[in-house]
Amino acid sequence: MVVGGGSAGVAAAVGAARAGCRTRLIEKYAFLGGAATASSVSIYCGFFDQNRRRVVDGVGGSVLRRLQERGVYREGSFSWSGNTFVLLDTETTKTVLDEETHAAGVDIRLHSTVVGASRERGWLREIEVSDAAGRHRVAARAFVDASGDGALCALAGAGVRVAPAGERQTSTLASRYGGVVPGADLSREGVRVAVNAYNRHSGRSLPHTQGVLARLPVTGEVLALLADEHVDTLDAAALTGAEINGRRKARAYLDAFRAYLSGWENAYLLCTGPQLGIREARRLRAREEVRGADVLAARKRPDESIARCGWPVEDRRVPGVARYVPIEGKGWYDIPYGAICSDDLDNLWAAGRLTGSDDDAFASLRVMGTAFATGHAAGVAAALYARGAKHDRALIRAELLRQGALL
Numbered sequence: 001m002v003v004g005g006g007s008a009g010v011a012a013a014v015g016a017a018r019a020g021c022r023t024r025l026i027e028k029y030a031f032l033g034g035a036a037t038a039s040s041v042s043i044y045c046g047f048f049d050q051n052r053r054r055v056v057d058g059v060g061g062s063v064l065r066r067l068q069e070r071g072v073y074r075e076g077s078f079s080w081s082g083n084t085f086v087l088l089d090t091e092t093t094k095t096v097l098d099e100e101t102h103a104a105g106v107d108i109r110l111h112s113t114v115v116g117a118s119r120e121r122g123w124l125r126e127i128e129v130s131d132a133a134g135r136h137r138v139a140a141r142a143f144v145d146a147s148g149d150g151a152l153c154a155l156a157g158a159g160v161r162v163a164p165a166g167e168r169q170t171s172t173l174a175s176r177y178g179g180v181v182p183g184a185d186l187s188r189e190g191v192r193v194a195v196n197a198y199n200r201h202s203g204r205s206l207p208h209t210q211g212v213l214a215r216l217p218v219t220g221e222v223l224a225l226l227a228d229e230h231v232d233t234l235d236a237a238a239l240t241g242a243e244i245n246g247r248r249k250a251r252a253y254l255d256a257f258r259a260y261l262s263g264w265e266n267a268y269l270l271c272t273g274p275q276l277g278i279r280e281a282r283r284l285r286a287r288e289e290v291r292g293a294d295v296l297a298a299r300k301r302p303d304e305s306i307a308r309c310g311w312p313v314e315d316r317r318v319p320g321v322a323r324y325v326p327i328e329g330k331g332w333y334d335i336p337y338g339a340i341c342s343d344d345l346d347n348l349w350a351a352g353r354l355t356g357s358d359d360d361a362f363a364s365l366r367v368m369g370t371a372f373a374t375g376h377a378a379g380v381a382a383a384l385y386a387r388g389a390k391h392d393r394a395l396i397r398a399e400l401l402r403q404g405a406l407l
């Protein structure tokens with residue numbers, strides 16, 4: 001049973017199904033993709049290290065190949081850092097994830113939200129799912145929480161880490177703009193000058209940030225990730241305020257860019273969100289934690305590794321500021337098996353941005369390429385467990401390698 005259909009959940013479900021298990025994937029929205037589609041975070045980071053070497057394959061690699069087959073695969077990289085990423089078209093991404101899960105035989109339930117869980121001693125027994133027909137209880141032998149926010153862990157009473165709201169990675173409402181002519185200014189300096197001019201003339205105080213403006217494939221629309229803020233993402237009232245405030249800012253940025261940024265004169269707002277982009281909520285209290293020191297030292301763990309991460313520390317705890325710290329040699333580090341295992345429920349794994357980590361390691365491994373890798377491992381581990389091989393690292397690694405993962 002996999003809860004959440006983002007990068008980690010898709011990889012977990014496909015990995016489990018390919019390992020021979022009957023697998024169900026529960027997703028609260030009408031489509032898969034998680035932040036990539038539901039929050040317009042249309043940039044897969046973490047498939048490459050800063051030397052531009054591939055560090056993630058397996059299910060994630062298969063998703064990239066499907067984008068290539070559809071002719072919408074577009075890589076980009078920052079020359080100053082070597083960070084390499086893949087730009088996404090939202091609708092193609094939804095379709096490709098449908099195809100990937102369908103081909104593996106995953107039983108998908110969209111419009112379905114996990115609202116309860118029951119445990120018995122050190123085991124998770126069943127979950128409660130709410131959908132249009134009502135509430136249902138569903139039992140399984142093994143569970144993966146890939147909900148990003150740690151919904152299943154919290155409902156099951158499994159240990160989680162939650163930083164105080166003001167110390168978490170910030171949240172950002174992404175917005176997408178159309179009508180931005182080819183060659184229009186998308187530079188940070190351009191944004192800074194335009195926002196300052198707008199603030200001077202309007203008397204407002206729109207923040208100018210170290211955010212991103214990126215041109216997306218297929219539609220040519222421009223993605224903006226600009227207005228970071230601290231939000232208690234586990235509080236519905238605070239989330240409501242942040243969504244409304246984010247939409248107001250998306251319109252103010254449009255006004256600023258139309259007036260003061262070259263090529264934006266006829267731009268319009270295509271879409272916000274749909275939901276606030278949440279970088280951090282809960283994290284798993286895991287059997288083992290990835291630490292910032294492991295990240296910076298590019299620590300290798302030959303027998304324990306279930307995934308690689310090549311994305312540097314990208315710390316966004318201060319609104320509008322991105323603090324990057326490279327991995328030694330601009331390479332990658334190994335994520336150990338214990339980081340995806342719940343420390344108190346034997347048949348529960350968590351992956352993606354729930355992976356057990358301290359604050360600095362979290363700022364690195366939370367990206368979506370790495371979420372595909374940790375999710376893939378969690379799905380394979382859960383499938384082998386359900387079939388009787390409990391926490392056998394050698395078998396899990398062998399199955400991941402058989403499925404094309406890079407270890």
Ligand SMILES: Cc1cc2nc3c(=O)[nH]c(=O)nc-3n(C[C@H](O)[C@H](O)[C@H](O)COP(=O)(O)OP(=O)(O)OC[C@H]3O[C@@H](n4cnc5c(N)ncnc54)[C@H](O)[C@@H]3O)c2cc1C
Nearest residue numbers: 004006007008028034035045114147148277278352353368
């Ligand atoms: C503003 C912002 C910018 C970012 N920029 C980048 C970037 O450029 N590149 C990059 O790679 N990463 C980026 N990240 C980080 C990345 O998006 C996340 O860390 C990543 O999406 C985590 O993947 P996930 O699968 O763990 O969770 P998510 O993508 O959050 O997916 C979780 C899924 O679980 C579902 N779900 C939640 N609760 C339930 C429930 N109770 N029942 C059923 N389903 C449920 C959700 O609907 C969602 O589909 C950014 C994040 C933010 C917020």
